[in-house]
Amino acid sequence: MAHAKSKPASLLIKGGHVIDPANKIDAVMDVLLRDGGVAEVAAPNKIRASADEKFDARGLIVAPGLIDLHVHLREPGQAYPNTTPVIDSQEWVNWLLQPERGAVVNVFPVAAATHASKGAVLTDFRGLQRAGAVAVTDDGRPILDNDIMRECLRLSGELSIPVVQHAEDTRLTENSPMNDGPTSFRLGLRGWNVSAEAGIVDRDVQLAQQIPNARLHVAHLSAADSLKAVRRGKRNRARVTCEVTPHHFTLSDEAVGDYDTNCKMNPPLRSKPDIESLVAALADGTVDAIATDHAPHASHEKDVEFERAAFGITGLETALGLAITKLHREHHIPLIRIVELFTSGPARVFELRGRGSLARGSHADVTIFDPNKRWTFDVSKSRSLSRNSPFDGRQLTGKVMATIVGGRVVYREE
Ligand SMILES: [Zn+2]
Ligand SMILES: [Zn+2]
Known part of the structure; x- marks a missing residue:
């Protein structure tokens, strides 16, 4: 992350529907990220500070960066069943x-x-x-x-x-x-x-x-x-x-x-x-x-x-789509609760300070998603090296459109 700090950068995310369960925000807002942190969340067009870059988020949900408590990275050792050796030191x-x-x-x-x-x-x-x-x-x-x-x-x-x-x-x-x-x-x-x-x-x-x-x-x-x-x-x-x-x-x-x-x-x-x-x-x-x-x-x-x-x-690629499709569209669980289960909920479990929230001063980790986008999961196009998914060919609603980590856009759906 050292290289991300080379130049103080700012990014203004404009016109998105901000869902930030930790701060009970569920409204159209602008979000300013600066120097790797959340600088300001305010009503549309109220942020006066200038920004190096802008992101047009109209029609999209702007949420704290999603947190996954349980991922097997297979490193060190690129190994099975978990990591080899286990992380015991x-x-x-x-x-x-x-x-x-x-x-x-x-x-x-x-x-x-x-x-x-x-x-x-x-x-x-x-x-x-x-x-x-x-x-x-x-x-x-x-x-x-x-x-x-x-x-x-x-x-x-x-x-x-x-x-x-x-x-x-x-x-x-x-x-x-x-x-x-x-x-x-x-x-x-x-x-x-x-x-x-x-x-x-x-x-x-x-x-x-x-x-x-x-x-x-x-x-x-x-x-x-x-x-x-x-x-x-x-x-x-x-x-x-x-x-x-x-x-x-x-x-x-x-x-x-x-x-x-x-x-x-x-x-x-x-x-x-x-x-x-x-x-x-x-x-x-x-x-x-x-x-x-x-x-x-x-x-x-x-x-x-x-x-x-x-x-x-x-x-990793199907989690949000499955949650929106099954929990929100089929069972009418509100989006704010679903976002909570991916952000402030897991941050509380592992006491990750400054994560899972868009409070001022939090880490500038943001996930931008389209809750209405319909897509079909194609395992052959997966960014994971592995192909073991039961959801190949499944129609889903809801897709991540951009991921911002430390204030930088690290993934963007074309
Ligand atoms: Zn297990
Ligand atoms: Zn496990």
């Missing part, structure tokens, strides 16, 4: 935060909670936090041991760093490639029952309620039963948050059809009643963030029998 956090990596996106590393994510010995949370890690997790290898989880949560309370749990009791899900239900029965596959998720969420929320200031974040929550525990924790004022992925609120396990490996993910796609519960929880505030769990895989890992295929799909 300060050196790796520093590597991830090298300035040249921050040019088109901001990366906030999430470090391992236990050494090599083996669930036995805690990493140095304090050191990792000091180096820039915003949370700790053993994603993919859930922390099952009660004492280790209690210790993680105790430290999370002391340091105010969230423990992100991939809630899966792996003792109950061995060799289970999809959700337990009529489709797994028809396909002759062993089912991954929702209780394996809900049981861990329930235990973790109980621990979080007992430990002062403990910070628990439930990753990619997929089942109605898990929401019950999250609601209970929030009611009891425990610091419990959760995220839901676009694929879990869009597709049910029926999408697996005839062994479509692009519908193989962990946690698996669930039942239609689960989707209804997730949509209700996204609307009513129980869910804090939409996160993609973006997980690219090479085709040789997906073009194999269902049971041997890798878990996970890409999701």
Whole structure:
């Protein structure tokens, strides 16, 4: 980001409909960005300061930069299933935060909670936090041991760093490639029952309620039963948050059809009643963030029998379109709530100061999108190197038209 500072630049975004949930703004406004920060948000044509550049945003939504809490970058190691090695030391956090990596996106590393994510010995949370890690997790290898989880949560309370749990009791899900239900029965596959998720969420929320200031974040929550525990924790004022992925609120396990490996993910796609519960929880505030769990895989890992295929799909390019199509157009959830789930919601979860908001002095990260633009996702034209998406050929409404990071336009739809 050093090179972005070479010349003090300013950018005036004119005539857009600003949706800034953190500041309860939902109106046509102009936005002035200067020197990498938000300088002013004001009624149309009221900003007097001159700007080096202008962006005509008429007809578009201007929102804080979207934040995705859950992305597998596959670096270091360009590797599987998460990063190899896992980010369990300060050196790796520093590597991830090298300035040249921050040019088109901001990366906030999430470090391992236990050494090599083996669930036995805690990493140095304090050191990792000091180096820039915003949370700790053993994603993919859930922390099952009660004492280790209690210790993680105790430290999370002391340091105010969230423990992100991939809630899966792996003792109950061995060799289970999809959700337990009529489709797994028809396909002759062993089912991954929702209780394996809900049981861990329930235990973790109980621990979080007992430990002062403990910070628990439930990753990619997929089942109605898990929401019950999250609601209970929030009611009891425990610091419990959760995220839901676009694929879990869009597709049910029926999408697996005839062994479509692009519908193989962990946690698996669930039942239609689960989707209804997730949509209700996204609307009513129980869910804090939409996160993609973006997980690219090479085709040789997906073009194999269902049971041997890798878990996970890409999701960065379709997330906003799926949210607008499913949550806003089909279920009438207001756009301001959807923007909240992508901006101030996730910023609160990981306590990212100056992000997810267009308050004066915040980072000049802005996403400009067209909520009415209809488009068809074509995986062959994807900017991701991977092709593992179940949404190829899907018609979506709502598309990102420009991305501004640190006051610079880093992406613009032609
Ligand atoms: Zn996971
Ligand atoms: Zn993940």
